Amino acid sequence: MNIELTLIVELLVLGCISGFLAGLLGIGGGMLLVPALTYLATAQGFPVGYVVKMAVATSLATILFTSLASVRAHHKRGAVRWEVVKLLAPGIVVGSLLGAQIARLLSAKTLALVFAVFVTYSAVQMFIDKKPKPSRQLPKGAGMFGAGTVIGTLSSLVGAGGGFISVPFMAWCNVAIHTAVATSSALGFPIALAGTVGYLIVGWNLQGVPEGSFGYLYLPALVLVVATSVIFAPLGARAAHTLNVKQLKRAFACLLFVLASYMASKGLAA
Incomplete structure (x- = not known):
């Protein structure tokens, strides 16, 4: 499997940024990872119909590791x-599995637009x-259980860690x-x-995927992003307890x- 050096560096840097943000803001990094991975996959010439779903699936897989790294730092502080x-976990598991099934039924165009709407709403709330x-x-x-199902479904659809939904819910x-x-x-x-x-x-029998892919999961991106994100997630978590993160x-x-x-634009052009 040949991967360009430039792509390796880009994925490592992406892991640094997404990991820090995951720990700092409790967002899992997906809001950044999905567009970034979509852009990189498109630049690599991956099949147009797969790039968004691959970005979402790979983003979710990285959160497996960044969440463990950041929660360890938060747990040490008893937070x-x-x-x-x-x-919440039982509903989250059901919702996350359901979200992947819904994504399978959606076209790449529709999924990209769903992501754009969700991120725009989240950005307004954050701003x-x-x-x-x-x-x-x-x-x-x-x-x-119902709250967990909603959190899991939306998070699985957009490849995020759920922070944009679960944090406001818990604050409420x-x-x-x-x-929170x-x-x-x-x-x-x-x-x-x-x-x-x-x-x-849902991607078990997917045909025509790029080399290094396991269905919708692009393993090289997962490995490289995780390599740096697990280092920077605890740094972000520690910073969350000392910084005023409003700005x-x-x-x-x-x-x-x-x-x-x-x-x-990806969705409208698809």
Whole structure:
């Protein structure tokens, strides 16, 4: 398998950035990874109908590792509410598997547009730093299962770690924001695990995939991004407890607008 040196460097740098952001903002890195991997896969001449789904699947697989790295740092500070993780995880697993099945039915164009809409909405919320009013407590039983299912489905569709949904949800339910970010990092693992398995299942007999691919999962990108993201995710997690991230969020929101525009253009041009 021959991979250009330039691509290797780009993927390693991408891992540094996505890993740090995963730890800092509790977002899993997918909002950045999916557009970046889509761009790189397109530049490599991968089949047009596969690039977005490959980017989503590979992004989810990287979150398996970045979530473990960042949650370890958060756990050392006692910031993760594991009882919340246990209640949300069953619904998240179901939703993540469901999201992969929905993605299989969507065209590359539609999936790119879904991603663009989701990221645009998330960027607006991040830019204005809108915090849900903590007007209620966390639900029980079926309520947490339903919330987990929604989080898992949307996250699996867009290749994200769920932070853009789970953090506002927990804040709305009177969970402190730092605790919500830390708990969101822990939720990234079941999202990524179930989502990756889901994409492996739907891409099992996929034909014409690039060398180094396992269905929709592009293994070289996974290995290279993970190699640096697992180093930088704990750094981001530590920074989250010491920095006022409001200005960083606004800067990242501006980047998200650009990435959303790129994905929308990919969808409209498909």
